[in-house]
Amino acid sequence: PRPPLLCRKLSGLYFIEDRKEWSDLEPVPQDDGPNPVVKIAYSEKFTDVFDYFRALLKNDEKSERAFTLTAEAIELNAANYTVWHYRRVLLQALEKDLRQEMRYITAIIEEQPKNYQVWHHRRMVVEWLSDPSEELEFIADILSQDAKNYHAWQHRQWVIQEYKLWDSELEFVERLLEEDVRNNSAWNQRHFVISHTTGYSDPAILDREVQYCLCQIRKAPHNESVWNYLKGILQDRGLSSHPGLLERVLELKETQCSPYLLAFLVDSYEDALETNNTRATLNQAQEVCALLAQVKDTIRREYWLFLGRSLESKYGPTAAPQSDAASSDAADQQELS
Amino acid sequence: MLDRNIILVIPVAKMSEEGNQIEEFEQIDFLKDRHVRFFQRSLQVLPERYSSLETTRLTIVFFALSGLDVLDALHVIDKDNMIEWIYSLQVLPTEDESNMQRCGFRGSSHIGLPYSSKGPGMAHPYDSGHIAMTYTGLASLLLLGDDLSRVNKRACLTGLKALQLEDGSFYAVPEGSENDMRFIYCAACICYMLDDWSGMDIHKAIEYIRRSMSYDNGIGQGAGLESHGGSTFCAVASLRLMGRLEETLSERELDRIRRWCIMRQQTGFHGRPNKPVDTCYSFWVGATLELLDVFQYTNYEKNRNYILSTQDRLVGGFAKWPDSHPDPLHAYFGLCGLSLLGEPELMKVHPALNVTQRAFQHLQQLQQAWRDNVSSCT
Numbered sequence: 059p060r061p062p063l064l065c066r067k068l069s070g071l072y073f074i075e076d077r078k079e080w081s082d083l084e085p086v087p088q089d090d091g092p093n094p095v096v097k098i099a100y101s102e103k104f105t106d107v108f109d110y111f112r113a114l115l116k117n118d119e120k121s122e123r124a125f126t127l128t129a130e131a132i133e134l135n136a137a138n139y140t141v142w143h144y145r146r147v148l149l150q151a152l153e154k155d156l157r158q159e160m161r162y163i164t165a166i167i168e169e170q171p172k173n174y175q176v177w178h179h180r181r182m183v184v185e186w187l188s189d190p191s192e193e194l195e196f197i198a199d200i201l202s203q204d205a206k207n208y209h210a211w212q213h214r215q216w217v218i219q220e221y222k223l224w225d226s227e228l229e230f231v232e233r234l235l236e237e238d239v240r241n242n243s244a245w246n247q248r249h250f251v252i253s254h255t256t257g258y259s260d261p262a263i264l265d266r267e268v269q270y271c272l273c274q275i276r277k278a279p280h281n282e283s284v285w286n287y288l289k290g291i292l293q294d295r296g297l298s299s300h301p302g303l304l305e306r307v308l309e310l311k312e313t314q315c316s317p318y319l320l321a322f323l324v325d326s327y328e329d330a331l332e333t334n335n336t337r338a339t340l341n342q343a344q345e346v347c348a349l350l351a352q353v354k355d356t357i358r359r360e361y362w363l364f365l366g367r368s369l370e371s372k373y374g375p376t377a378a379p380q381s382d383a384a385s386s387d388a389a390d391q392q393e394l395s
Numbered sequence: 396m397l398d399r400n401i402i403l404v405i406p407v408a409k410m411s412e413e414g415n416q417i418e419e420f421e422q423i424d425f426l427k428d429r430h431v432r433f434f435q436r437s438l439q440v441l442p443e444r445y446s447s448l449e450t451t452r453l454t455i456v457f458f459a460l461s462g463l464d465v466l467d468a469l470h471v472i473d474k475d476n477m478i479e480w481i482y483s484l485q486v487l488p489t490e491d492e493s494n495m496q497r498c499g500f501r502g503s504s505h506i507g508l509p510y511s512s513k514g515p516g517m518a519h520p521y522d523s524g525h526i527a528m529t530y531t532g533l534a535s536l537l538l539l540g541d542d543l544s545r546v547n548k549r550a551c552l553t554g555l556k557a558l559q560l561e562d563g564s565f566y567a568v569p570e571g572s573e574n575d576m577r578f579i580y581c582a583a584c585i586c587y588m589l590d591d592w593s594g595m596d597i598h599k600a601i602e603y604i605r606r607s608m609s610y611d612n613g614i615g616q617g618a619g620l621e622s623h624g625g626s627t628f629c630a631v632a633s634l635r636l637m638g639r640l641e642e643t644l645s646e647r648e649l650d651r652i653r654r655w656c657i658m659r660q661q662t663g664f665h666g667r668p669n670k671p672v673d674t675c676y677s678f679w680v681g682a683t684l685e686l687l688d689v690f691q692y693t694n695y696e697k698n699r700n701y702i703l704s705t706q707d708r709l710v711g712g713f714a715k716w717p718d719s720h721p722d723p724l725h726a727y728f729g730l731c732g733l734s735l736l737g738e739p740e741l742m743k744v745h746p747a748l749n750v751t752q753r754a755f756q757h758l759q760q761l762q763q764a765w766r767d768n769v770s771s772c773t
Contacts, residue, residue, distance in 0.1 A: 091510035093476040096452045112507030118520045137447040240669040246621040282668040290610030361692035
């Protein structure tokens, strides 16, 4: 039983139920039927706000009091996508100040940066304003608190692509990589920027990137991200096609070895085997697989042994003769492309 | 404060190959009953601090029910009551069918419609289904043994089709939302369960999946985005459900995905390179590896030990990390991760559909009956 009206006002609880300007509206409770499941035990205040929200929703009321209530509902549960949608309907129907809405959503995201709804809302407001001018700085601030926030990166890529804001992004990526060379999100962004601007076809660019990777590897050898990037930009041209790279990697193997370096080696050898199958190359690949399985990456022992067996069966003496284009079936066609 | 790191170890006499007895310490502290009670409690009342889960309550129901199913403990709940409540969340067509594109299942009663587990639908300006709720609603009904006869399949599929975008991905709700790989997976599960792919343009979805493949051979939430264990699972599992895995990805591409996934194991698994491990990835990545036939080459012991280190010995369930608060999602995926490892007391999980094999077989029987009905009518 609720305490009487006077007590509630004295204690500072001033429910919507008590506010005169809402007296025309009949609150709508949630109805989970006779056997509710996963029922959440809401406080009276929470129930109050949402019972009135449901009433507004039912009538599709487009008013200032409705708009104000959405903010109260959001404060209680920022993950309620219906409240956000209704707020957007009201923003348009009441022709609200979208600059102010940007300030509002900025504050909410700072408080709850891992919520899907708040980022989607911000994207809608930016689109309505056709104004991305605050975005890169805002996202940079969110990333300064959590450099790998997936929502932040996703929003950033959307803004950059939609509004063609490529110009300073590589610089931004390099700054982040200086702060943490193991930030996989930053490496991904590097690939995003370059592939959408200069591309990797220009040999000067490709070599610049290869050198950048080798430099970062020397500084921090145990870093899967840099090796994934290096392999990623080369694998479709053929890992063994970049002049001098294999030698560089074999040098690094002595002083800056890692499971990632060795995996890169195996893949380079396999790439070489595809065009020139020799027992010598196959043995080199097998040696590295064995090193990985027994010493350098034992958690994946069974996988490296499996890979060794696969290589043997594909390229070893008992392997089926390699089919040429004229006689290969569909699967091999895909393999060659 | 109880030290949750106390792990019960019992010396177990083991016979070595030479026939000598060797004493080894074996961790056998999987607390099955605690987890049953954890899920039972989740299905009852949650405190207000869980308020952010209001619109997704049906997914919590799914985690708890499927979790109990994996524990072979569904007998502890009242299935009929549960089925009724789930059906009350179905957004059914109104008399004039003007809301067909908004049909599906809701996450909860948060909109405020009066309780009703039978049609027709009630007109409301903001009532519509949510793709993840339609998926988990159907899956929950299935694992409860329901025959889906009260599901308006045509309405669900119409609602689903309305959510697909030009680029092949899906919104969660017709009013609009973010769009990414998660909802492609939800759509694939819905079509698979209803045995009807008219709810989506498969070709466009496959194109979206291909465009989401990253330079590092993992799969991101969308084109250009960082590859991630969750989206990689969603992509691979969707292709498997569509029956298009081998025709969409070449053997080389599959090998590359295998490599990306298998590199996620650190002890347990993480979701992205250079990120900390998290119990739920033991399923997301583990199941993907299983779908690609290489889960057998992972390190079972380290994976199991990690998952169990996140077990809450007091209240049950699992957390993402050791010494953290358990929640239904991590409890469920922790169990699924253990199931993939062949944990003795657990039911097997279908790695693409994410329900027990038992529930999957029930689905197959249902679908056979549907086909028989169709052919007996023609």
